[in-house]
Amino acid sequence: MHEDFERCVRAVQSKDDRFDGWFFTAVLTTRIYCRPSCPVVPPKVENMSFYPSAAAAQQAGFRACKRCRPDASPGSPQWNERADLVARAMRLIADGIVDRDGVPGLASRLGYSSRQVERQLLAELGAGPLALARAQRAQTARVLIETTTLSMTDLAMASGFSSIRTFNDTVREVFALSPTELRRRAKRSQQCTTTGVLSLRLPFRAPLCPDNLFGHLAATGVPGVEEWRDGAYRRTLRLPHGHGVVTLRPLPDHIGCQLALSDLRDLSMAISRCRRMLDLDADPVAVDDLLGADPVLGPLVAKTPGRRVPRTVDPDEFAVRAVLGQQVSTAAARTHAARLVTAHGDKIDDPAGGLTHLFPSPEALAELEPESLAMPKSRRRTLTTLVAALAAGEIDLGAGSDWLRARAQLNELPGFGPWTVESIAMRSLGDPDAFIASDLGIKLAARALGLPESPAALNLASAAWRPWRAYAVQHFWATGDHPINHLPV
Template identity: 55%
Template sequence: MELDFERCYRAVDSRDQRFDGCFYTAVRTTGIYCRPSCPAVTPKRENVTFYPSAAAAQRGGFRACRRCRPDAAPGSPEWDARADTVGRAMRLIGDGVVDREGVTGLASRLGYTERHLNRMLTAELGAGPLALARAQRAQAARILVETTDLGLAEIAFAAGFGSVRQFNDTMLEVYAQAPGKLRETRPVIRGEAGVINLRLAYRAPLHVGSLLEFLGARTLPGVDELDGDTYRRGLVLPHGGGSVALRPAERWVHATLRLSDVRDLAPAVARCRRLLDLDADPAAVDGTLGADPALEAVVRAEPGVRVPRAVDGFEMAVRAVVGQQVSVAGARTTLGRLIRVAGVRVAGGSGGEGAEDGAGAAGPVGGIGPSGPAPAPAHQLTGFPAAAVVAELPDAAFGMPAARRDTIRAVAAAVADGKLDLEPGADRAETTARLLDIPGIGPWTAGYVAMRATGDPDVFLATDLAARRGAAALGLPDSAKALAAHAERWRPWRSYALVRLWRSA
């Protein structure tokens, strides 16, 4: 990908944090690459080369700056928003697909040959999938070296390296220090086994209140909970279960991860970033929305509003179907019942193959009272039941009309069989089309899933009652047709506009 030298250099000279993660600055005289906001003295322009990815800078022979730690910069908002093959590939690499399935698995998911995929990624990012995954592996290893007391050999394999020698060579090349030296310079804080503390960077501003209010209103017992300014939820990860506590602060979000298998560090981090929409570019979003006089005041009053997304696409699809005709509170009650029965079945050994996902700890075993299941303590948060479990639940678990129950079962069966991909690396257009083919799913449900599960930044639900109420409150047209026409000026950020309309309602 060709970068505009003058634009990049101006960003570096002004130490503009908005460009962190968008490109990297390599200085030939020092052999170091930095993020644009690095506080070091601005290098002379004749000594600078700009790269579109950390992997490309490493491929060019540069090591990461120890001062600004460019590998910990927020991800590029471009790869987060794009729906094309390269954007999908970056999201899948971030979720650890290359480490688990190799480049062959990544290419297969995207429908391309390995050679063609390598060519596309190299053209856009200056590095192929192996190099991009290697850069991510090095970052995961550094986090484990500095925040856990795991042995270095354990860290090597947990981070995805094929051998200890490969681990040592990569760390030395990327950070110019052997792993043992990194640990010496940053002593480990001894803590609970399996617990990893880290900070997730984002581009300011971040409107914390809107995120926590949205997520807090939709918490489910055994899945997630809000305690003051800390949001906790269970995670179902490729190698096992886990949970996370997220506490937003200035410049970053404090994350405390509890993982049953530390190989899940990279996917856990990727999913947490996705949940809170931390790779968004609020300047670009607010610039477009704030240009509309009807939204100017709310954008100015609440800068940095994000789209709450998901760590589990199937969970989000079930939430969307359940919420079609009921209030948020009603949906919580219905979903709580479903989770309770799924937990009882798995704990009792009748949950089928999905039992390995740990859904059995979703709540205490016993009867279902009229007020729903009792909240599970934080350490029991396990995430949403697996699709295979939900597909086999009895009718009594659903507590909804038969047609909607059949829709949820159809979605669950399609996800369990691999016919429906609801993860961020999915082809968004194909996923939406397959959802619309399922009886009981219309444009509203498919759009809601696209916005929150697959991360489409440009969804607009013109028929949504709350959106129309919010539009009326802001002096916008409140008929679906007229509102949809007005929303065209908010492209490509209509999902963010929708969240603002909901808040105005």
């Protein structure tokens, strides 16, 4: 979009926050870059320049606006809508792959050479993987500077910087303030934590309907791993360097987020995974415009605009839970999952609530005895085959996965039909066009709405809702009175 100069100018002049994260406005006279909705008086048109990423603006010598904080804007919705190389790379960079494994590790996960990845990212985003990861580290550093009392040395390491000098230079270059000056400014308006719990605001594009989003997570929550407590959804997180507990609270203009991490190097990954689980980088206006124009879905969209697709912080975990939920009730699926957690999950301490375990990894589940599972023999085989494939790395459901390849691999596993594959595609892979035509709730909704009930016919009818069929699923489910559709009391 950044190449459409006139459209970008209109968005900036109207301070349209729907475009935050889509592009960044650089002001040639002040050498500052902003989000489109920056509250200051828009610059003259001849002084505007537009960049597709914060990293590209930084590389061009612009520093972040202190007023609108463009580095903290919602991410571009493109990266969760697309399944091409650039989108997969951006999801992996957000998940910290460059900080952990470098550019070669990113390229290896994508199945391309480092040179190909660099060329594609430069062509579309104006910055390579190292610059994009650096911009993310700068934002992580800012969060830690402003919300903790960590020493600058510890903070630099936690942000992913290799040295205190690189950390200082990057912060000064991006924010035009030293780390100490950033902390001093933050103390005037907010209280830094000394308890080890980070309090953050997760922005989103309005509108956002929290009912089905948090209702689904709470109603299907696995005891010990997830809970709804005092108006917030809480769960444990398995992260690259350790574990964490996150508390997410729906508020009118943002999601309140509290993170307790065993290793602060996992901060940016934890934020990215929570944003992905809550679908916070979606473009609800684009989704609602298309679905709202449909004669059947239109009234449903008008009633509750801004529905999101509840996803997951751990794609492998959800795949296992999808198998446990085959042909059983929500309550039965939670019971099966809770047994696995108690037997094979890692214990954690949660002073603030009732969370007790991390969901077991595929490697831990690969060691279970099939006979210990209280389910039909055929489903035991389905589960153990899936777990073995995930543990061996034969199937990738992660942030950088190839959606078509993953679907094909899942379809080859015994006991995997359309319901299981599309459920995993929607929640683990994050495909916005996944559609569970064989789901009982979808069939009941189709009947009530006067649509065909058979999966084949409904799939044909759903073509008009592409590429947003996963959002249509949320509206279909909301026609029923299941707890997944309501915020818990």
